[in-house]
Amino acid sequence: MKQRFLFGSAIALVLAAGAASGATLDDVKARGTLKCGVNSGLAGFAAPDAAGKWEGFDIAVCRALAAAVLGDAEKVEFTPTTTETRFTALASGEVDVLSRNSTWTFSRDVDLKFTFAGVNYYDGQGFMVSKDLGVTSAKELDGATVCIQTGTTTELNLADWFKTNGITYQPVPIATNAEANQQFQAGACDAYTTDASGLAASRATYENPDNWIILPEIISKEPLGPLVRQGDDQWADIVRWTLNALIAAEDYGITAANADEMATTSENPEIKRLLGTEGDLGAMFGLDKDWAKRAIQARGNYGEIFAANIGEGTPSNIARGLNAQWTDGGLIFSPPFR
Amino acid sequence: MAEVAFVRHEMEPPQAPPSGQVGPARWLRENLFSSWLNALLTIASVALLWWLVSHMLPWFAHGVWNAGSLTECRQIIQATWGEGASGACFAVIRERWQQFLFGFYPVHLYWRPTLTFFLLLAALAPVLVSELPRRLLWFSAAFPGLCYWLLWGGSLWVPIAIYAGFVVGHLAQRLLAAAGYGLVAPFAAALATVLWWLYLVGPVADAFASVVPLALTPVASKLFGGFMLSTVIGMTGIAFSLPLGVLLALGRRSDMFIVKALSIGFIEFIRGVPLITLLLVATFLLNVFLPPGTNFDIILRVIIMVTLFAAAYMAETIRGGLAALPRGQYEAADALGLDYWKSMRLIIMPQALKISIPSIVGNFISLFKDTTLVAIIGLLDPLGLVTSIRADSNWNGIVWELYGFVALLFLLCCYGMSQYSRYLERKLRTDRR
Known part of the structure; x- marks a missing residue:
């Protein structure tokens, strides 16, 4: 009979004030x-x-x-x-x-x-690049443009890691994973960075997955x-x-x-x-x-x-x-x- | 006998106009190549169109409707159209169109939202087309309750008991007015209605349900999604924001200080805040204020917020219509001895609403499109569903097909609304001024 509370949920507001949840179990x-x-x-x-x-x-x-x-x-x-x-x-x-x-x-x-x-x-943050770029390690990405989702911890990790390794990069801020994949495949950036599991999943959906490689470096801990x-x-x-x-x-x-x-x-x-x-x-x-x-x-x-x-x-x-x-x-x- | 000069007996048949002045050639010259600048623009536009069509047509033509996954789509396209060909994978829409329409609503109950949709059309008809018998409006008034019962299921007695609240209020007013308390009657009636809703709807509905159940399988609102969710939120918002907006607009122009102050405060507050903020308030703040475990339905919260939001905008639109009426109309109404509500109902509002029709429909359209914002608070409206479907490993990587389909659905609805508005404008055009 909980349907009744859909319309009468205002009632719930008044009546159920004392019903704080006890044990979740x-x-x-x-x-x-x-x-x-x-x-x-x-x-x-x-x-x-x-x-x-x-x-x-x-x-x-x-x-x-x-x-x-x-x-x-x-x-x-x-x-x-x-x-x-x-x-x-x-x-x-x-x-x-x-x-x-x-x-x-x-x-x-x-x-x-x-x-x-x-x-x-x-999980951990990783990088994906095009095979044509000829890069085998993230440390070779000096001066690269990097697609990154804004407002995530990955953005901060990226800044930290490049700073620690004394190399520079150009961020290409992007809102969603879907957009990032489109941009990355279209060549808007040299590398795309997000959680390694996400990179693997994205790469699997590309038309020619073999043209893209995920670099071995994992630059953050994401348990x-x-x-x-x-x-x-x-x-x-x-x-x-x-x-x-x-x-x-x-x-x-x-x-x-x-x-x-x-x-x-x-x-x-x-x-x-x-x-x-x-x-x-x-x-x-x-x-x-x-x-x-x-x-x-x-x-x-x-x-x-x-x-x-x-x-x-x-x-x-x-x-x-x-x-x-x-x-x-x-x-x-x-x-x-x- | 004087010589008679030759006189023509019949008219020379008119010559055909020069070839540049007739048919397509003339139309082209006048419309597309009337000057150098226009000619250039025409050529540029045609080139652009050609570029678009030549890129998009193969994509559509290569479209695959029968496949189980994106990979399979690609294989089929490669096999049929050769290596490197690209094409649309419409198979995803073929597999998921029901989800786009109904969300996660149980499949064997699809008839309920479908029936509701057709009843909605039936309920809208007398409202939209004034040639239909006025008695049908009773069905329109009963429709919200019916719609709630069909979509959410449960006992029919709940909506009936809620409707009974209006009857209770009406009776209370009649009784009090008859007893000579005319001044407090409206307030007492409102109080009686609210009390009925708060304390008696449940028991009364239960009592009746125990005698005659009249129940449908309940469906949790968590299962609502897709276009059905947009329609429920949008239509409820549209239906309730108009009367609420009328009241607010009248309140704002009222001479009663408190009513006026409240109306202005409400309208300005809502208009000063983006809809997404209100939605986030509905999700976050209400949850924090309510005791933990309280199940205040999220869709109901969203509908309330969307309705309030739309009502504030509606109020301003209608106030514009009210302001556009000449003073003479108000004075004429007074001169006829009509009281406030009668003059509003019979003279002012019909004209003010008529003036506001284009903007009202504009509000409706934008409200309907704004319902997609609920994706941000985790409801699976068509846009939210796109994310979910793309997460299915079979379809991960599909973009254009899904968003295109959603766009098409919205286009159909919004275009329909704007066509209706134009029909209404034509019909109501009396060229009074």
Whole structure:
């Protein structure tokens, strides 16, 4: 009957003044859906398909969380947010969790009063140039014109990096990624700089991707991850350990397909604890025993999610790189389930 | 017998005019080559047109309608038209046109927005064309409630209960006026209506719904998008801004100090602030003021802001029309002994509105186009959807086709509106002055 409140929401203004939200977990369970703030469109990370169903790398985190908390990966209401609206949407309670390629920074964590639940993608700013330019390192870009999106941290990173390396550049300010790609391909600038994942995704859409190369230098740290409001530690823990469960699952070789089987056959006590056959980790934060198993079964473990949305072979075609498991020399790592 | 000089019996047939003075040659000479400067401009324009067409025509002609992704489109174009050919990939529109029209509205419920759209046309008809029977206006008045019920679903009793608020107000006024409290009656009536809306709409609607449900599957406004969202916001804004604008314009010209001050304050405040600011206020500030977890529908917030914004501009447009009326009209109305509302309704407003028609329609058109600003606050209107669709890995990299399609849709609507305005102007032209 919430339709009534659409017209009568002025009533809500008056009556519901005292109804400050308590534990987010209780709200989500009572509502029966998880409200997830996502990017309104970023290739590989979040996009609706023709039927209006959202999929992507960031979406998968929401799906896993919904599966863990509500037992159904489809019980998610997606709220598309822009760079401007994302943090207000989270702070005001319009969404329960924001999974929208947002960089974990000091000021966002401390000053904006959010809690980052972890990192699901280690990004960094890179450069793309035309093959004809004959450049193999960003340090050879002295005097180059560089296409850059205005009002982003990339703009500041760029200035810092060129200054540190004692070389000069000419910025070509551009508003959106789409425009930047058009301009760059038309030759308005020698190099285009943005997050490396974005460069890879853009390059994949060019008519002749082989004519463009992404330079090896990564000039900034952009750890992207889901975040929640500060002050509800239980909810922050649920989001953090759901993400960790996906990461640990890849580590232990648990996939969406074999999770049920592993739960019964595995001899590894940590896998047993994770999948709820031994102990009751879920009860410690208000979920049942099978929470992690359901999260893994939603869209697979971390590696499966990566491969399905942005990994090699997909249009984005991004190598694991920094986002490989710690055992493979990457930074992706889950603390123990104990 | 005097010799009779030769007299012609019949007229010499007129000679054909010189070849330069007839047909296309003359038209060309007079319109395109009347002077050296014009000739040069003509040649330049033709060259420009040719350049545009010769570049765009192959792009359209090479267009691919059947493909699953941009890569596939490109392959098809290369295969059909040879290496290096470029062409449009209209397949994306073929795949996503429903999304452009309805957003994420559930597919099996598409009939509801479609029906609403045709009912909208039916409801507009008596408003727009005065030849139709006046009784149809009742349908137009009922349409907003019907539209709300069809689009959002839920119980039909909710809009009915909201409409009942007007009846309650009317009854309150009648009763109080009959009891001799004529002075406070309008205020008491307004109060009764507001109280009804605040406290009784819910229970009354629930009570009726428990007897006869009359409910449709509810659809969350999160699922609204595309052209439907633009139309909902635009049409609601248009429909409510006109009466609100009339009231504000009258308020601004009123002799009552408080009414006048409030009207001026409101109009000037809204006109001093860009629409995007108001939209950001609707998204951010209201959220911060409301208690966390309150679900004050974002589309409703946007509609309210857009309506207020449009009403302020409408008020100034109508005030222009009011100012253009000669004083004699006001005095004549007074001389007939009409009270304020009657003179406004019967004499002043019909003329003032007639004068303002072109600017009113201009306001409508710009309001309709302004609805695309909601993309900035994360609503998926046609422009917002373009971003989302481009993020689909199948279609990433497509630009012109999507934006062109959106432009075409808007062009159709806005052109329709401006044609209507011209029709109205022609019809109402009485050449009084």
